[in-house]
Amino acid sequence: MTDRPARAEISFRFRGRDVSLKGFPPDRMLLDWLREEAGARGTKEGCAEGDCGACTVVLCRERGRWASYEPVNACILMLGQIDGAELLTVEDLAQGENLHPVQQALVDFHGSQCGFCTPGVVMSLFAHYHDFGDAASRESVNAALAGNLCRCTGYRPIVEAALSVIDGRPSDRFDEDEPQRVAALQALPSGDLFVGDQTSFFAAPATEGSLVALYEAHPDAVLLGGATDVGLWVTKRLQRLRKIIWLGRIAAFNMNLSDGDGVRLGAGSSLQAALGHLASIHSDLLVIMSRFGSWQVRVSGTVGGNIANGSPIGDLAPALIALESRVELRKGGVSREMPLEAFFLGYGKQDRRSSEYVRSLYVPRPRPHQAYRAYKVSKRFDEDISAVMGAFRLDLDGRRVTAARVAYGGMAATPKRAAACEAALIGASLDDPATWEAAKAAIAADFTPLSDMRASAAYRLTVAAQLVTRALTEISGAAVPTRLGELRAAE
């Protein structure tokens, strides 16, 4: 702990004023606070699990001289997580009868029918308006809307409305008074946060030192990254979380560093912030990360949270295991590092000791003689959990495979390497598909997947093997199309 006493209230900006709050239950959700206490019922609840986007609000945070505008799902965001931010909701955008450009465009393009998803759509498009400026495209709008379900319109008018307002850099009143708003955010109190008492609290340490002290004192506390998973423990499982340590205020935790050898991702880095770094490693990681959850989920969800949760289908883990990534864990100021695959012990079980936390992740770049591919297979292209996720790193000597790292998600209780497949790949020739068959057949020895609502075990086994074909076909340089995303309708 630092010498200064911790702040006992969260502080944020709302409706143009500083707001301080204490005395709320640690697991209070932002949406519930908005609708039930602040009386702001423009923001809707559609699913209470961060998948439909009806509750999208924008958190404006100061980034040096600038403000960032990040859309988040208020239904699964803990109230405490808006500490230090300006909270913007659908009610903030218009001035009286003067609609914000994205609102006016939605009216002009007939972009609302039942209107229930509309407030969330407005906020995602507002964030997109500020984030993309003249770099906007149909693809960027689709990406911005991947977390906003609309059941009425078919999206075409919404997408066209979003594109119609893009005319150079944003010019709305938020842009005009950004300097003042940034100054107001900078003036908010900072430092360690501890709301509550020793039996029930929402805490946000400002430094790693404070975190260590707090976590040692409360090993039973829940470490909170972005709450994109933990939030559902509350809204769906109806768990009561009494002690929450939110990691979002530790600046050092968010740091991502790239160099020629690899990328070190801070555990607190949002998935969105990690996206660019991972994309620099391989274009497939850009594709995978762009399909990861939704924009709302990526700006909230963290690298560390995704790893520490140990989901058997988490997309990040298999993609990075194939790259020989290592995870750094720390307890009481002492770090240890291990191969990422070794961290996952079993379903929902990781090699993490009491008061130990995931601190960073190191991802080496493939070397020139290594080829890499990663594939996500799901029912829906965007915002879906994989049925199978497969990642491949092959060492090549000319046209021959000399070593292989192959990892899958969705095939076992944990993200897992395919040892038999890896062994069978050694010696395979890129020019002779017959030499790939052993590796494909080995998948059945590597995995005994489950059947569930996403896919049957048989489908998973088949697809896992077929992904070997896809990877080798692509790496071989064969001139056949393999990516649906690159196809267009015939002219």
Place this chain on the structure above:
Amino acid sequence: MPLSKPTEIPRVPLERETQVVHKPHPHDSARLHVRGMAPYIDDLREPQGMLHLAVGGATAAAGRLVSLDLAAVRAAPGVVAVLSAVDIPGANDIAPAFKDEPLFAFDEILYHGQPLFAVAATERDAARRAAKLARIEIAATPPALSVEDALATGARVLPDYEFGRGDVEAALAAAPHRLEGKFAIGGQEHFYLEGQVSSASPGEGREMNVQASTQDPTEVQHIVARILGIPDAFVNVETRRMGGGFGGKESQACAWAAMAALAAHVTGAPCKIRLDRDDDFILTGKRHAFRDDWRVGFDADGRVSVYEVALNANCGCSADLSPGVVDRAMFHASNCYYLPVARIASRRLKTNIVSATAFRGFGGPQGMIGIERAMEAVARDTGRDALDVRLANLYRPGADQTPYNMKVEDCATLPAILADLAASSDYRARREAVRAFNASSPILKKGLALTPVQFGISFTLIHLNQAGALVHVYSDGSIQLNHGGAEMGQGLFTKVAQVVAEEFGVPLDFVRITATNTAKVPNASPTAASSGTDINGMAARIAAGEVRARMAEFAAQGWGLPLAEIEFREGRVFGGNASMSFGELAKACRLNRVGLSAAGYYKTPDISWDRAHVKGKPFFYFAYGACCAEVAIDTLTGESRVLGADILHDVGSSLNPAIDMGQVEGAFIQGMGWVTTEELVWDGKGRLTTHAPATYKIPVASDTPARFNTRLYLRPNATESLYRSKAVGEPPFMHGIAVFCALLDAVHACAPRGHADLASPATPEAILNAIASLR
């Protein structure tokens, strides 16, 4: 930055210019929607002391309830009352007709999660937590879940029914070619963005005032009255807007309103229930899953001589709206094709899943997709292009009798649409381009299909084809409009207001739209069957016309002019050289004791249906359309993408082309979801495992095809409908069938011969299985 040109809203070609109708007015609530200022029921400020409800449900899908111990529920913090079957003063019956579904189960368990009790607590969170504390003992029996299970048990919710003509066996024996198949078609969750919600406040005496998110306030009124054991006249139900309905808030809205009303009755406090999304998935009905067992006989040109289909409908645990849904599947089992010999049979199967219910298309899609799938098979078999096979089988003069013995009067519109779309979508050239692509692409395959839709407009339950409206003109000239239809986003209120404004010759903003309310317009039909605008708009036009006639007569007398010379336009009234504002005339009417309010009533003429004798004309007219879809599949994983969709859809002389474009596009995407990513999965115990958007996948923005060209076919309706417009809510849903047929076409591209067994939805797994079935 390369931005393509935005889609244009077409102008409706008119013989006579209009002022308000046929124009692209925005949705009446659009400016409120975008500001978050359009209130839905859960947004209304709660009255003091309002209680919140949560539901406790069955822990098995079939069996008998042995004991229900609610002591812990009652003792939980915040709990005010716990309600179960014993607390119902009236009848424990929420079924629309057949008394086969209780509000709370008390003996037989019908499905997993079926409500056993409800908790009323001071806070919603407290109610949800308390509802988990019940001790429930059920003597469970193995559930029947699928079509196959039900065919094995033989259980039905209603008797089998069939119609047709000719000797099917003889015709099949005589046909040069024959094919048959069993086609599994999945159901669909509505996924309205606003979940089920209702609130109830006790009034004086035994009155109950209910706010319900429902397409059928009148049915909610009936059910609330039935549960409470009070006359309908004591129950007022109001619905301003729904956050989506799609059929899912017709019968399925009743239980929640009834629970809220029951709790309000028992506690004396206002009570609200808003289902959590997971509960909404588990506790409310969905589109029926079907298995269409079909046989077809045809010649070398693909001309069909005989078609037989057994429509096996998984109706779930009760009849609900299945009588009408499965009948409509039968009516549309022939789509737009003349079948010289036909047998359309249906089985309404009873299973232990939540009762299937209305969903946009109301059975039509499940019937229609069967014959479209058969058309693809015929094309595959004969080697002819599937569009040519379809064209060869269309209704035509002399071959215009449907299997249910209605004559199709308009045999010209659909061929014109098909020709227009085939040209505008460049179907023939793209067929060649797809073939060329497939020849050089071993892993990815493309598919193409152009499919027609012919959808009958009218409730096939004839008595529902009636509507009422109430129009008040106030003495300042402002107008209040009320009718029996409910707004769920489809733009009904906007269109009906346009009709009223047109009648009075006033700008649209003179007309104040008010919430649907059983106290204002009684005995309304559900807003369903695409008929909302047709019938409510007519009733409103009649009401407005009556008031206008009185006003015109008064003006004619005052000015000493013949009635025919009085004209209402641009917010004024003209006669000879005189004119005055509409408001001035309204004021003068009031001062001279001219009545400024009227109730309008309309019933659809010229329709009839004798089900027992398979006779009559169940449809007032047909709405037509066609869609050309291009898709690609990945033969390694079964993943697919819809690359393009070109749609031409018949809306008659559209009342509002902007709203109609939205209906057509939105319906198509919903139909595309139905046949691709939207998969409902129950586990062996009868638990729905796809019960939230994390596991149930409706289309997102990137699923909308990059090539997406929607056009409206804007010729006046040959039938005398409201301003010669056509109903539009459901028909374009079935354009999604083109996507399914294109996916089948892509699967067939994997092998030169053979018929693939592709189930719907064509998930990646279904597509991979279909490819395997070819080899």
